[in-house]
Amino acid sequence: MSGILLYLGLLIIGGIFSYRGWIHKAMLARIDRLQMACLFGLLFIMGMRIGMDDRVKEAFLKIGLHAVLFGVFTVVFSVLTVHLLLRLIGRKQVTK
Amino acid sequence: MTFKIILAVVIGGIVGLFVPDSWYALSDNWLTVGLCLLLFFVGIDIGKNKNVLKDLKRSGALFFLIPIGVAVGSLIGAFIIGALLGYPLHESGAIGSGLGWYTLSSIIIAPYSAELSVLAFLTNVVREILAIMMIPLVAKYVGFYEAIAPAGATAMDTTLPIVSRNTNSETAVLSFSTGLILSTLVPILVPLFLR
Incomplete structure (x- = not known):
């Protein structure tokens, strides 16, 4: 719970600083790159943890297929349910 | 983009095979x-858009609906x-x-069954990887709000920049609130199914 509060707090602080114009223009111009650098760093660490975890490596061979199927079904039905609910309330579609 | 993301995870996985075990805790x-840095940067990105509060007010019911x-x-x-696959209803629900x-759900399930705990861990790792790959596609071909759905609880942290990059500022704000609500639900729902 403390993690969630920390993340929420930092998001709000970043938002307020930026909204109020307290962030230097040079940093604002590089914010996309900074986000991507953090994201790739996190993905690398996530991958590293998977590679280090013997439990995960062994289990992947044994029940990996079930996990993939559960993953696919939960993702697909999440998208479908949200899509149906949005249609139910008549929300207009927004796409690129 | 998707290729680079997968590559980062794969390279990390290969590196993970050779680093000392003590690095896991580190x-x-x-x-x-x-994550702290990332969320601060995402906050700055959202705050750059001066219409963000108007966007959030306009979202109304979507705050809970998504x-x-x-x-x-x-x-x-x-x-x-x-x-x-032949799993009992309560195990599938968990x-x-x-x-x-993936970390929290597998830890909650661990005392109940080690195998189910690993399955939960892997399912949610797969879900995160699928989310990373699917968010840009769902945003492009289905809709911005639907693009939040694959992310689940990670919509507020690891997958938030991907949602933010592929949608708009209103959806990015909704993505965070969705992740927040879902993260609160995980420690409530998982034990509920295992009772």
């Missing part, structure tokens, strides 16, 4: 620091595939209730 701190849709959809999906938060 990586907890790296993840926390990285997380409800994601949670219900995840459970329906887990029940269906669980029934096809796996579906992980909502993408």
Whole structure:
């Protein structure tokens, strides 16, 4: 719970600083790159943890297929349910 | 973009095979620091848009509707595939209730069954990887709000920049609130199914 509060707090602080114009223009111009650098760093660490975890490596061979199927079904039905609910309330579609 | 993301995970996985075990505990701190920085930067990105508060007010019912849709959809999906694979209803429900938060859901399930705990862990790792790949596609071909759905609980942290990059500022704000609500639901729903 403390993690969630920390993340929420930092998001709000970043938002307020930026909204109020307290962030230097040079940093604002590089914010996309900074986000991507953090994201790739996190993905690398996530991958590293998977590679280090013997439990995960062994289990992947044994029940990996079930996990993939559960993953696919939960993702697909999440998208479908949200899509149906949005249609139910008549929300207009927004796409690129 | 998707290729680079997968490459980062794969390279990390290969590196993980050769680094000392002590790095595993250290990586907890790296993840926390990285996530803190990332969320601060995402906040700055959202705050750049001066219309963000207007966008949020306009979202209205979506604030609750999207997380409800994601949670219900995840459970329906887990029940269906669980029934096809021969899992009891409550075990499928516990796996579906992980909502993408692989560390917490597997820890909660661990005392109940080690195998189910690993399955929950892997399912939610797969979900996160699928989310990373699917968010740009769902945003392009289905809709911005639907693009939040694959992310589940990670919509507020690791997958938030991907949602933000592929949608708009209003959806990015909704993505965070959705992740927040779903993260709160995980420690409630998982034990509920295992009772």
